[in-house]
Amino acid sequence: MRIAITGADGFIGRNLTVRLAEKGDADIVPILRDTPRAELGARLAGVDIVFHLAGVNRPTDPAEFATGNADFTGVLCNALAALPVPPRIVLSSSTQAALDNPYGQSKHRAEEIVEAYAKRTGAKAHVFRLTNVFGKWSRPYYNSAVATFCYNVARGLPISVNDPAAPLRLVYVDDVVEAFLALAADTAAPGGYAEVEPVYETTVGAVADLVRSFPASRETLTTPPVGTGLARALQATYLSFLEPVAFTYTVPVYSDPRGSFVEMLKTVDSGQFSYFTAYPGITRGEHYHHSKTEKFLVIKGTASFGFRQIVTGETFELIARGGEATIVETIPGWAHNVTNIGDDELVVMLWANEIFDRARPDTIAARVKP
Template identity: 40%
Template sequence: MDIVVTGANGFLGRHLVHALERAGHLVLPITRSTSSVERSSYLRRADAVYHVAGVNRPERVEEFTTGNVDLTEAIATELLSYNPVPVFFASSIQATQDNPYGNSKREAEDILRLYGQRSGAPVHIYRLPNLFGKWGRPFYNSAVTTFCYQIARGEEITVTHPNHVLTLAHVDDVVASFIETLHKTESTNPDVPTHQITLFDLARMIESFEAVRMARGVPDVSDPFTKKLYSTYLSYLPKERMVTPLLMHQDVRGSFTELFKTPDRGQVSVNVAKPGITKGEHWHESKHEQFIVVSGEGVIRLRLMDQDQIISFHVSEEQLEVIEIPPGYVHHIENTGVKDLVTVMWVNEPFDASQPDTYRATVAQDAEVS
């Protein structure tokens, strides 16, 4: 399909253009620099129109009318005269408010509803709250964008109205709804998932992300809003903060490096063993681990405490396998190759020096091997 997107280089428009192109559609972008002749040409060949352009922070109040009402009128007139196709409109929850911006959005809605009645084409009106996500412009698009940008750079943030409640929608959820509605033949007023949070809690939450990152942790992202907000925060990291040197515990045997920790899903580390080296020789009461050899070759051996039989697993970069290390098994890993043996290790809980749950014992090499 040939699809017009107005405001194609704006925050919402940019995300929408990429999603439509991924879905195989040809996007006809309309921006501030598009001439009226080119705009008319695009509208006359379109199979659908996503009207997401709008003015929300003008220098002069009159721009609400020219940017929101007059542009919508021009689009509706062109389509009604030459090409009555479905229209998707990014309105605002402020359309219910008596202010210049809300009034202009409500007028634009009325124009498009009348267009739908006269043309018979479906019109889908989205009353959107504040949007957040990657690619936003700090100090312009939203408090989320500004807070993420400042905290990611170690700047002090200012929360002037801490108890103010924001209603937020993630831009990806809006785009997904836009595309899902593309082939609906009846006019709709679709909803998108929203999240409410005070400015104070929003600021503290984003600050907590930074604290967790500095501790090489990962926040609990089982909550959908936390997951979306954390991803948004990471998208505003400056180049120099995308690299984090890790503390490598090194000796003649190799190294051990903690990669990241989670509050409820354990810890991931990278272990390097030099050729001929055996590392481990311990067991855990309740901890359990998983080992994946990603470079080199070796043998992982386990022995159930108070028993003699050894279980052996030959591991290699040639075949990635997950080896389970259950609680109660003495275990070690031996590098039997000619280069460093690199193992990614997951354990079900972050290391706690006060309760390490790690006890020295030896896997008896001369016991019966199976």
């Protein structure tokens, strides 16, 4: 498929271009700001679909809204109409097209132009009225407040929120691209308005607070829930604004004659991750829990795990080695220990289902072999 992208070097255009290149089954034709208009016809020859993403958001002169959004759309559609087989066109519009302001008026006019193109050529026109798109490669102080928040917080700069309760509707750039790719693949899709899902309904204050929490997690070691939805997308966007020198950070190492213990990451509701080391012959643990559970994974070395049921006295022992990918779980009511029975340092990864609470540690000293 031959696919043209206007604004291919812009925020959404870059994300779409990269995804199309990953698929490897598209001939991508970029149409950039400096592409001579006289060359449009030749560049667009044989194109199957055009993603019209170029536009003007924040010009120094409001008159640029009309020239950059409506007028260029007219030039583009005239070039497409002159082709032997006029291709489908996908217009990146805005929810502001329904508003009476210069930007909205220019976007509404662009919609009318692509609709007229569809009527006179029979080609399908698809219009996405997007709202506050955010994600990697967005421009601060230009694309969205989210980009500005992420850029500033990533650099230790303050962010300003005039009304924390102000409603905010957001769509993530990856979801926009997915919708575009699905439309490109579906040649039978009817023309008209199309939508991107999900649309996140939130507030300016909630977004600002969540973005502020991301760098703080490096100090507290506690990450907010970022595995799904808006939080996942916001964290990815924030991280994309980090400068390379900020790609790493250190965490405390607690060492004693037995070895070292390092907490890597804590979660709000799913426990914490850590690792420990033990020198040859060293035994760690020798305790039990009433409710706390743990999972151990030997990364390096050879470990003996000992267990004793604290009421019945039943015992059990097993060996786990680095590279075997064997998970060993601790069981409530069973005392347990870990002994390095190898000749090298033992390294063990550990997950506990709860963050350690010094006031209620749920860790009672008890030897496996009394």
